[in-house]
Amino acid sequence: MSGHYTRLSRQHHDWDINDSNVPRVSEYNRWEEWADGHCRLVYPPHSEEAKRHASGWAMRNTNNHNVHILKKSCLGVLVCSRRCILPNGDTVHLRPAICDKARKKQQGKPCPNRQCSGRLEILPCRGHCGYPVTHFWRHTEHAIFFQAKGVHDHQRPEAKSTSEARRSLGAGRRVRGLAVILDKDSELPNKMSMLNENKRPSYELEATHFTPMPSPSLSIDKGYSCSCPPFECACAVQTQALGHTGCGGPALSYSTEEWYPPTEHYYPEPSIPPPYEIPPLGGDLFPQEESPTLLDLGSGLIRSLKESPEQPFQTDWYPQDPFSELDVLTGESSQESSNDFAMFQQHGYYYHQNTVSH
DNA sequence: ATATGCGGGTGGC
DNA sequence: GCCACCCGCATAT
Ligand SMILES: [Zn+2]
Ligand SMILES: [Zn+2]
Numbered sequence: 001m002s003g004h005y006t007r008l009s010r011q012h013h014d015w016d017i018n019d020s021n022v023p024r025v026s027e028y029n030r031w032e033e034w035a036d037g038h039c040r041l042v043y044p045p046h047s048e049e050a051k052r053h054a055s056g057w058a059m060r061n062t063n064n065h066n067v068h069i070l071k072k073s074c075l076g077v078l079v080c081s082r083r084c085i086l087p088n089g090d091t092v093h094l095r096p097a098i099c100d101k102a103r104k105k106q107q108g109k110p111c112p113n114r115q116c117s118g119r120l121e122i123l124p125c126r127g128h129c130g131y132p133v134t135h136f137w138r139h140t141e142h143a144i145f146f147q148a149k150g151v152h153d154h155q156r157p158e159a160k161s162t163s164e165a166r167r168s169l170g171a172g173r174r175v176r177g178l179a180v181i182l183d184k185d186s187e188l189p190n191k192m193s194m195l196n197e198n199k200r201p202s203y204e205l206e207a208t209h210f211t212p213m214p215s216p217s218l219s220i221d222k223g224y225s226c227s228c229p230p231f232e233c234a235c236a237v238q239t240q241a242l243g244h245t246g247c248g249g250p251a252l253s254y255s256t257e258e259w260y261p262p263t264e265h266y267y268p269e270p271s272i273p274p275p276y277e278i279p280p281l282g283g284d285l286f287p288q289e290e291s292p293t294l295l296d297l298g299s300g301l302i303r304s305l306k307e308s309p310e311q312p313f314q315t316d317w318y319p320q321d322p323f324s325e326l327d328v329l330t331g332e333s334s335q336e337s338s339n340d341f342a343m344f345q346q347h348g349y350y351y352h353q354n355t356v357s358h
Numbered sequence: 359a360t361a362t363g364c365g366g367g368t369g370g371c
Numbered sequence: 372g373c374c375a376c377c378c379g380c381a382t383a384t
Contacts, residue, residue: 053362061363062375070363073375099360100378131375160361167360 015040017069017136017147024142034156036133037237041146050144053137057125058096058157062134073132074125074150075103077157080111082118095157096122127153151237 015023017040029041031049033056043050053059059072078094085091092111097103103122111118125132128150138145157163 060361063363063365063367063377064374065365067364072362097360098362102360164360 015145017138017145022138022140022143022145024140028143033159035135035146035148037148037151039148043144043146045139045141045143047144050137050146053135054160055135056156056159057133057135057152058098059135060098068138070137072135072137074127074134074152076123076125076132077154078106078120079123079155080113080116080118081121082111082116084111084113084116084118086113087115091155092118092120093155093157094120095160095163123154125150125152125154127151 023042025042028044028047031043031047032041033049033054035041035055036057045051053070053072055072058075058077060075062071062073064071075096075098078092078096080092083091092113094106094112097106107119107121109120111120127133131150133148133150133152136145136147136149138147
């Protein structure tokens, strides 16, 4: 925080969140809700969003055992197991709850598209060497540094505001209005006898949410290298140059004390296939009882174990809550009855450890 | 109830 | 040691 600084008229990220000394910038980036790709941004110390470590992506705290740097990892997106297309052409891409307990309740719920028999499931993020994209936050007197690693290989979840709106609507009272659009049975509290199996989440309003494509951004990254296999990895991608969303802000001049030599080497991996596609219907991935439905979750232990080999990196969906199925999505429609078991195991694994690695 | 953070602890490499 | 994660606990909405 003191001493001399070397002026670098270079570009914005010549620093790394792990550097012992981060630069003192003279210009800040504007808030980037959907920062994607390997990027580094510097926000003003009073930026509300930055102070909240917010993001459009559903990021959860992770324990990196580093009190100076907050680390978060992406939870992916909540999609329909059948990848259905809504009447308006949109797809289901809800926001995974950050709270573990709430997230577990989301899974297995019926697809909000009442014409669809699918169920909601988490599409884990594997944008960083097969692992979830990570965000790092570091505060200094003069700025809040942000660094992301990896390229989301899934659609953007609905905005946080939308998610919150829904939650507040459905939580306390009976879902009305929006939910009614596509939803019908949810209107009736229908006693608690029924499992949330029948109640569709009040996610209908998602139907109008626009979807900006996954994050196909392909670009060259400078100053960043990834050690994962060329195939299947796009960690090194830096969205910055995209006019789109990635990060990258306009030049930001600042001075710093150190600068590490960038190691050029990235993998121009083609974008990930869009998660949204015409519903296979036929050879679907989930033959009905195979999908992580509520019931399945109940006996999920078995399921996850036997299917795990398929996924070298399954982030988090560890079906272990035998009751998650009975409950509803988020506050959706608090069935005033079935709540007892809800208070089962609640945790919210937030992990974070050391910061950025490669 | 859910969002966020914290931090000890485990297990793999 | 690094790192992804588990898990209980605390605080604020
Ligand atoms: Zn569907
Ligand atoms: Zn992601």
